[in-house]
Amino acid sequence: MVNPVLVEVTRGQRIESRHRGMIAVVDESGSLVWSAGETDALVFPRSACKAIQALPFVESGAADTYGFGDREIALSAASHSGEDAHIALAGQMLARAGRSVEDLECGAHWSTDSKVLIHQARAREAPDALCNNCSGKHAGFVCTCTHQGIGLKGYSGYDHPLQQQIRDAMENVTGAVVGHDVCGTDGCSIPTYAVPLKALAHGFAKMATGTGLEPVRAKAAQRILSACMAEPFYVSGTGRACNTLMSAVPGRVFAKTGAEGVFCAAIPELGLGIALKCEDGTTRAAEAMVSAVLSRLMHADPGASDALAGLAHQTMKNWNGMEVGVIRAVLPN
């Protein structure tokens, strides 16, 4: 099956580039209620499943023990931009557990957001691991291990007890079996497991509704999604898509980006989970796709639907501020 074109990029009156992809919308019972493209395809969720990876952090009691609220929980499920507030909060989380940046295994990188990078370049000689977009997730990992008395060193490795807990959560939430055969290494060095796209969507329907999850897990899932919706800046950053999307319909939509064109989302009030991937891995297309599908699913509320539709159609300007084209989602009916 050839995945359909879901996003067009125009210049002048012509289409300049096209993005193909697949989208699965699944309800809490696991039924596919809308789709485009090959939804059985195995997809690495990458950072789009950070809310699932954060389950042990909340379920274990670590988040409570260290007195964390919405911001810290949102940051534990974030791909943040490395803004000062993100870096400071990740450092504070580690300090609560008596840990420091030295304990992080995610590696260091400069911000990939150019405005933030300019600020970082002027403020510091080099980035440290707190600047890593995954530092909040890793701070959560460190807190989870410390709280449980699990040896910290090597916490990012496949065989470490923390990664086993995360693997169990992934299998339980998505219903997919994951192991070495579907395992890759993520940017921050932890395992990432390829799962069928529709299983991932089902997982987020379960996260949003609690259906099919044990009470402790259902409660943790709801708390994580609520924290992200309440503090979208801490899930992403200034002007970023996850922040903009969740701010457009406050408290009603969860959305999280992942590398290589992945997005996971949920609409709790409709009991729906969404997972999508742009075949070619391009973020601009995944952002347009998720905005468009969320807009369509919220059609019963024209205000919310229109706000989301606006994000699915972005004007592109050149260095002189002239409008040169658009990025637009073109979903099938």
Add this chain to the structure above:
Amino acid sequence: MVNPVLVEVTRGQRIESRHRGMIAVVDESGSLVWSAGETDALVFPRSACKAIQALPFVESGAADTYGFGDREIALSAASHSGEDAHIALAGQMLARAGRSVEDLECGAHWSTDSKVLIHQARAREAPDALCNNCSGKHAGFVCTCTHQGIGLKGYSGYDHPLQQQIRDAMENVTGAVVGHDVCGTDGCSIPTYAVPLKALAHGFAKMATGTGLEPVRAKAAQRILSACMAEPFYVSGTGRACNTLMSAVPGRVFAKTGAEGVFCAAIPELGLGIALKCEDGTTRAAEAMVSAVLSRLMHADPGASDALAGLAHQTMKNWNGMEVGVIRAVLPN
């Protein structure tokens, strides 16, 4: 027609993302000698045709009048990274014509190369138009107008005499008719014209061989391509694909990237022109595609072919330096 997958991006043992595209290889007579995908498709060449856009600069005598050599001519056909040497040389070109940064109409932007951006952010408050990746091309435009006594203001506009000269050169070299119906606005605000991919490839075969061009144009074309091959840093920048490709087979291959996944290239010794586009506009894929097709075309010289093949297969490392996957071209036979 659905364009074929030409580049795969892997993670662990799995393919994570796929890029489709089209490639045309055309000889000096205009015959398509190898292709993949839809080569009749109209494609905006964007910056990949800067060598054609630089023809009036050399043909008019401007480059000679101001005493420019390979570096300045290479910069006039460049998408540079905004490194200090690029910025300085663009400024020197303008000064030779009694002009300055104030005359540039390309707009200003920070470098899109993160290493260069870090340096720029520490060295200056804000970017000026000399930092624009097109500042060398625009400096060439300013010199061309000044030398010819053409009013400078508005030189980036469709109806300005300079853009008419460039349009004439595009039509003559590619054999395509270009006008408002295929016109878009480029990042640096000048018109860009969509032409059939195979016409673009034929244009670069003509540029490389002179076949079918008037003597003055043939000489100018050869001078521009030779200058780019001699000074590949000034066509692009440190570690950039055009620089790496042209440095891998010194003096034997011309290659120039364009936005939205375009690449144009030529192999003068074989009389071949190449034009390609990644359907989804992704640079990493266009770079793998051009490296692979150049490698294949140079199969008679295993040393050169192998050097280019290595660039068509790039290892990806994560923030800890771990190998996580590859970007690899997968051209059909």
